[in-house]
Amino acid sequence: MDFKNKVVIVTGASSGIGLAIARLFSIRGARIVLAARSEDKLKSISKELPNSLSIPTDITKIDEVKKLIEKTIASFNRIDILVNNAGRGYDSSLENIKIETFQKIIDLDLIAPIQAMQLVIPIMRSQGSGEIINISSGTALMVLPEMGAYAGIKAALAKVSLTANEELKSDGIHVRVVYPYITATDFEKNTLKEKSREESIDNSNSLPQPDSAEYIAERILLGLDKNQTEIFAHDWMNKTK
Ligand SMILES: NC(=O)c1ccc[n+]([C@@H]2O[C@H](COP(=O)([O-])OP(=O)(O)OC[C@H]3O[C@@H](n4cnc5c(N)ncnc54)[C@H](OP(=O)(O)O)[C@@H]3O)[C@@H](O)[C@H]2O)c1
Numbered sequence: 001m002d003f004k005n006k007v008v009i010v011t012g013a014s015s016g017i018g019l020a021i022a023r024l025f026s027i028r029g030a031r032i033v034l035a036a037r038s039e040d041k042l043k044s045i046s047k048e049l050p051n052s053l054s055i056p057t058d059i060t061k062i063d064e065v066k067k068l069i070e071k072t073i074a075s076f077n078r079i080d081i082l083v084n085n086a087g088r089g090y091d092s093s094l095e096n097i098k099i100e101t102f103q104k105i106i107d108l109d110l111i112a113p114i115q116a117m118q119l120v121i122p123i124m125r126s127q128g129s130g131e132i133i134n135i136s137s138g139t140a141l142m143v144l145p146e147m148g149a150y151a152g153i154k155a156a157l158a159k160v161s162l163t164a165n166e167e168l169k170s171d172g173i174h175v176r177v178v179y180p181y182i183t184a185t186d187f188e189k190n191t192l193k194e195k196s197r198e199e200s201i202d203n204s205n206s207l208p209q210p211d212s213a214e215y216i217a218e219r220i221l222l223g224l225d226k227n228q229t230e231i232f233a234h235d236w237m238n239k240t241k
Contacts, residue, residue, distance in 0.1 A: 001221075001224045001225050002029075003025055003028040003029055003030040003221075004028070004029035004030070005029060005030070005031060006025075006029075006030040006031070006080040006081055007030070007031050007033065007072065007076040007078050007079050007080045007081070008022075008025045008030045008031070008032050008033065008080060008081040008082075008083065009033040009035060009068065009069075009072060009079060009081070009082045009083065009116075009120075010022045010025070010032060010033070010034060010035065010083045010085060011035045011036065011057070011059050011083065011084055011085050011086040011112075011113075011116065012035075012036050012059075012085040012086030012087065013032070013034035013035060013036050013042065013045065013085070014034070014036035014037070014038040014041040014042055014045065015036075015038075015041070015185065015186055016183070016185030016186055016187060016213050017085055017135065017180060017183060017185060017213045017216050017217065018036070018083070018085040018086065019045065019213065020212075020213035020214045020216065020217035021083055021085060021216075021217045021220060022034055022045065022049065022052070023048075023049065023214075023217070024214070024217040024218065024220075024221055025081070025221070026049040026050065026051075026052065028221065030080075030081070031051040031052065031053075031076055032049050032051070032052040032053070033052070033053045033055060033068070033071075033072045033075075033076075034046055034049075034052060034053065034054045034055065035055050035056075035057040035059065035068050035086070036056070036057065036086060037056060037057070037058050038056075039054070039056040042054035042055075042056060053071070053072070053075055053076075055067070055068050055071050055072070059086050059108070059112040059113075059116065060104075060107045060108050060111075060112050062115055065112070065115060065116055065119060066119060069116075069119045069120060069123070073123065078123070078127055079120050079123050079124065079127075079130065080127075080129070080130060080131065081130070081131040081132075081133065082116060082117070082120045082130075082131070082132045082133070083133045083135070084112075084113035084116055084117070084132070084133070084134045084135060085133075085135045086108065086112070087108060087109045087135065088105060088108055088109065088187075088190055088191065088192065089105075089150050089187060089188070089190070089191030089192070090102065090105040090149045090150045090153075090191065090192045090193075091146050091147060091149075091150065091191055091192070091193040091194065092146060092148075092149055092193070092194035093145065093146055093148075093194070094148055094149075096194040096195070097149050097194065098194065101192055101194075102149055105149065105150065105153060105192070106153055109150070109153045109154065109157065110153050110156055110157050110160075113134055113157060114160060117132055117134075117164065117175070120132065121168065121171075121173065124171070124172070124173045125168075125171045125172075125173065127172075128171075128172045129172040129173070130172065130173040130174070131173075131174050131176070131224070132161070132164075132173065132174070132175045132176065133176045133178060133220065133224075134157055134158070134161045134175065134176070134177050134178070135178050135180065136154045136155070136157050136158040136161070136177050136178060136179050137150070137151065137154040137179060137180060138179045138180060138181035138182075138232075138233075138234060139151035139154060140154040140155035140157075140158050140179060141155075141179060150191075157177070158177045158179070158230075161175045161176070161177045162175070162177060162229065162230070165229055174229070175229075176223065176224070176228070176229050176230070176231060177229070177230050177231070178216070178219075178220055178223070178231045178233055179230070179231065179232050179233060179234075180211065180216045180233045180234065181208065181210075181211065181233070181234035182208070182209075182210040182211070183210055183211050183212070183213055183215075183216055184210040184211070184212055184213065185213050208234070211233070211234055215233075216233045219231060219233040219234075220233065
């Protein structure tokens, strides 16, 4: 796929997988709109990427997401690709889930990507083309103790995305889902955790080595080149599918 001059919004572009995606699209000639809350980080990343724009955005605040879209259109006059990447984990057994915390994670990991999709779809439809890439998680395809809340949200994001893909095909809009597995980023550090049965549950022996964020970005662009709707971004996962 040719990404030269394509306008790509990446949420959660200040670190980890989002940053790696932004850098790789930029290397392939795209114009990147960097969105996350950390203004200073975005500014310095923007200096590194030619033709990029940094727009500090809390994606759980709909007014800020609307401004993100408006500023992108004002600067570039189109949106070719939206990468809904920003997200956070939540580890808890079912018994210990705090509903207030769970709702915040739902807002960030599920509602925010849906709202961003709703805002870009009319623009992409009027262009006659568009790509939406939603970062789900390998946990959505597995049953792991303490991860039901997060995995359930990511599974919902995948289902909503695949359904939207069917709904929007005829408008030239492709909605794709990415399932990364364990990736070496700040994700674990940023994951909210309830004190529960963690000591008694040790998944570590069965877990493969983490991938790098750069590897996930490469797999995503490869998935686009191969026109995959679902991108299973780990060799181990591909083998078990
Ligand atoms: N790492 C893994 O093992 C793994 C595995 C499967 C799936 N994933 C998924 O991959 C995605 C990226 O995670 P990561 O591994 O790169 O983790 P990360 O390094 O913690 O990055 C998370 C990104 O999300 C942004 N973010 C958080 N809350 C936000 C908000 N309210 N508004 C805007 N941006 C927000 C953060 O930026 P600011 O703090 O600057 O806002 C940061 O750029 C997530 O959706 C995650 O669920 C990760």
